[in-house]
Amino acid sequence: GAGVSQSPRYKVAKRGQDVALRCDPISGHVSLFWYQQALGQGPEFLTYFQNEAQLDKSGLPSDRFFAERPEGSVSTLKIQRTQQEDSAVYLCASNPGTGNQPQHFGDGTRLSIL
């Protein structure tokens, strides 16, 4: 596909369950970002990959959040022992390289924790 693809689009989980969110960036894009967007707010940075290397994870809110990109393309964001405050839209974005090029976003995964 031409754009950033995320799955699932919607995820409902019970508090305490683990969830995994997938991002397939634009082909050839070196940089991949995860953001969390709460209702009525702008996206907030979670973590950044350059190829397979996770260069910045300063935005991850707790050690329950874990992200990986083992082959430098598809990335997975995992949330363990989910809490209600984890309910949000999780956005993935990519851009071609390491410069200040614009980021292109996927449609996001809307996560609801019951």
Next chain:
Amino acid sequence: QKEVEQNSGPLSVPEGAIASLNCTYSDRVSQSFFWYRQYSGKSPELIMSIYSNGDKEDGRFTAQLNKASQYVSLLIRDSQPSDSATYLCAVNPRETGANNLFFGTGTRLTVIP
């Protein structure tokens, strides 16, 4: 103080008018600035990017950057009902390294037919 501040709105303008969206940022070394449009339930869509002081025009959209005042704006001329959305200002505050973006909370624009 948040890194990026926007007027939360909502902002309503009549069809055909100019909509003016404003954004200020706190980090003086910020290098790149972006405006994204986000329809309800959809992902942010890039509208404009601007890197140097002055104006940048693309169709009905004009971005204005003033680094001395730490201010960036977006003008939408001949506003259309389809422009009704939330507009997000995003700033990359770093000169090098990770280029994650800092977003404002967004300004909700409604264009009234």
